[in-house]
Amino acid sequence: xxxxxxxxxxxxxxxxxxxxxxxxxxxxxxxxxxxxxxxxxxxxxxxxxxxxxxxxxxxxxxxxxxxxxxxxxxxxxxxxxxxxxxxxxxxxxxxxxxxxxxxxxxxxxxxxxxxxxxxxxxxxxxxxxxxxxxxxxxxxxxxxxxxxxxxxxxxxxxxxxxxxxxxxxxxxxxxxxxxxxxxxxxxxxxxxxxxxxxxxxxx
Amino acid sequence: xxxxxxxxxxxxxxxxxxxxxxxxxxxxxxxxxxxxxxxxxxxxxxxxxxxxxxxxxxxxxxxxxxxxxxxxxxxxxxxxxxxxxxxxxxxxxxxxxxxxxxxxxxxxxxxxxxxxxxxxxxxxxxxxxxxxxxxxxxxxxxxxxxxxxxxxxxxxxxxxxxxxxxxxxxxxxxxxxxxxxxxxxxxxxxxxxxxxxxxxxxxxxxxxxxxxxxxxxxxxxxxxxxxxxxx
Numbered sequence: 001x002x003x004x005x006x007x008x009x010x011x012x013x014x015x016x017x018x019x020x021x022x023x024x025x026x027x028x029x030x031x032x033x034x035x036x037x038x039x040x041x042x043x044x045x046x047x048x049x050x051x052x053x054x055x056x057x058x059x060x061x062x063x064x065x066x067x068x069x070x071x072x073x074x075x076x077x078x079x080x081x082x083x084x085x086x087x088x089x090x091x092x093x094x095x096x097x098x099x100x101x102x103x104x105x106x107x108x109x110x111x112x113x114x115x116x117x118x119x120x121x122x123x124x125x126x127x128x129x130x131x132x133x134x135x136x137x138x139x140x141x142x143x144x145x146x147x148x149x150x151x152x153x154x155x156x157x158x159x160x161x162x163x164x165x166x167x168x169x170x171x172x173x174x175x176x177x178x179x180x181x182x183x184x185x186x187x188x189x190x191x192x193x194x195x196x197x198x199x200x201x202x203x
Numbered sequence: 204x205x206x207x208x209x210x211x212x213x214x215x216x217x218x219x220x221x222x223x224x225x226x227x228x229x230x231x232x233x234x235x236x237x238x239x240x241x242x243x244x245x246x247x248x249x250x251x252x253x254x255x256x257x258x259x260x261x262x263x264x265x266x267x268x269x270x271x272x273x274x275x276x277x278x279x280x281x282x283x284x285x286x287x288x289x290x291x292x293x294x295x296x297x298x299x300x301x302x303x304x305x306x307x308x309x310x311x312x313x314x315x316x317x318x319x320x321x322x323x324x325x326x327x328x329x330x331x332x333x334x335x336x337x338x339x340x341x342x343x344x345x346x347x348x349x350x351x352x353x354x355x356x357x358x359x360x361x362x363x364x365x366x367x368x369x370x371x372x373x374x375x376x377x378x379x380x381x382x383x384x385x386x387x388x389x390x391x392x393x394x395x396x397x398x399x400x401x402x403x404x405x406x407x408x409x410x411x412x413x414x415x416x417x418x419x420x421x422x423x424x425x426x427x428x429x430x431x432x433x434x
Binding site: 008022061070087098101102105106111131138139163164166169171173174176177178181189193196200 | 207208245304363372375379381382384385386389390393394397398400401406408
């Protein structure tokens with residue numbers, strides 16, 4: 001009986017620091033999202049600097065906050081293994097271009113919206129979901145969730161969920177469709193990505 | 204065949220999608236865009252309020268069919284409050300508005316969505332939601348009252364207003380998607396499913412899709428060899 005109580009007490013003592021360490025992560029993740037969003041608004045909202053310069057800053061910020069390679073590989077799904085090494089490398093480069101321009105475009109239409117970070121909770125031992133909302137001047141707020149992986153070097157965003165629509169899941173299904181329509185060849189996706197990113201840059 | 208896409212009629216769907224897109228570009232989007240820019244905010248709000256008000260009986264019926272008693276109460280209470288304002292002003296903002304439809308009710312009853320369908324004029328759908336639209340139309344007292352009184356203007360006017368206001372809400376999102384997607388049709392197909400799943404859950408937080416953990420375990424959580432090229 002005594003042994004048992006002793007065991008419980010020591011178990012509790014060992015668990016407590018672990019528990020508090022786990023509880024700290026959600027708060028840190030919320031701060032991470034808040035900080036990143038503010039930086040992005042600052043970079044893209046600064047209409048004083050030239051377009052290309054702004055985009056370069058945004059790309060740097062984006063690569064710091066997002067795990068672009070992991071997202072890219074997730075989005076390519078089972079075709080990652082079908083691709084040659086050269087194709088994989090070109091794909092990751094084009095994918096980065098695509099999502100940097102995608103998000104830069106969204107931020108360039110920024111007009112005073114604010115982000116309220118609502119909650120953060122662990123989804124797995126190393127993955128957190130941070131929920132937030134975008135407050136608009138007109139219309140109801142937009143739900144915006146961030147799936148974040150906890151790494152040794154800090155946090156990295158691995159998915160963005162807008163009004164319950166996951167960017168990664170959508171792109172994954174879209175890319176699969178492009179490849180299948182291109183006869184199952186990853187090369188067809190690369191062609192489509194090349195065309196798309198070229199058009200987005202000339203805009 | 205793309206099995207994950209669950210789209211066995213894809214060639215036909217893409218064809219109808221293209222026709223719908225042409226109608227949207229020529230007619231619906233320009234009207235919605237003008238409406239959005241020209242119409243004073245108060246009028247837009249009143250139109251939305253009135254459309255929501257007219258839909259109350261259908262929402263209530265679906266709340267009840269889903270066994271959502273609390274939400275049924277909310278719909279009823281909102282209806283009585285807003286009747287005082289002829290449905291034009293939302294005087295029950297302390298109770299949040301929620302939508303429901305029979306497609307969602309069928310989902311709650313455990314009926315599968317079936318293959319993806321693009322319906323002429325209506326757009327992304329599936330057999331479950333297609334049946335849902337027909338049933339909602341049939342059980343709608345506003346429709347039958349209009350028919351009995353020969354208020355054709357109300358029937359057509361409401362349908363037109365629904366189409367335009369719905370399009371107004373989606374203009375920014377579809378513009379962004381057209382700019383950034385490689386395959387607009389495939390992107391819309393997937394987004395439609397994700398959005399419907401969210402509506403069926405009544406916007407409750409979704410559990411993380413299994414696919415994430417299967418893939419992210421390999422990609423994120425465990426050590427991964429870094430690609431040779433850095434950008």
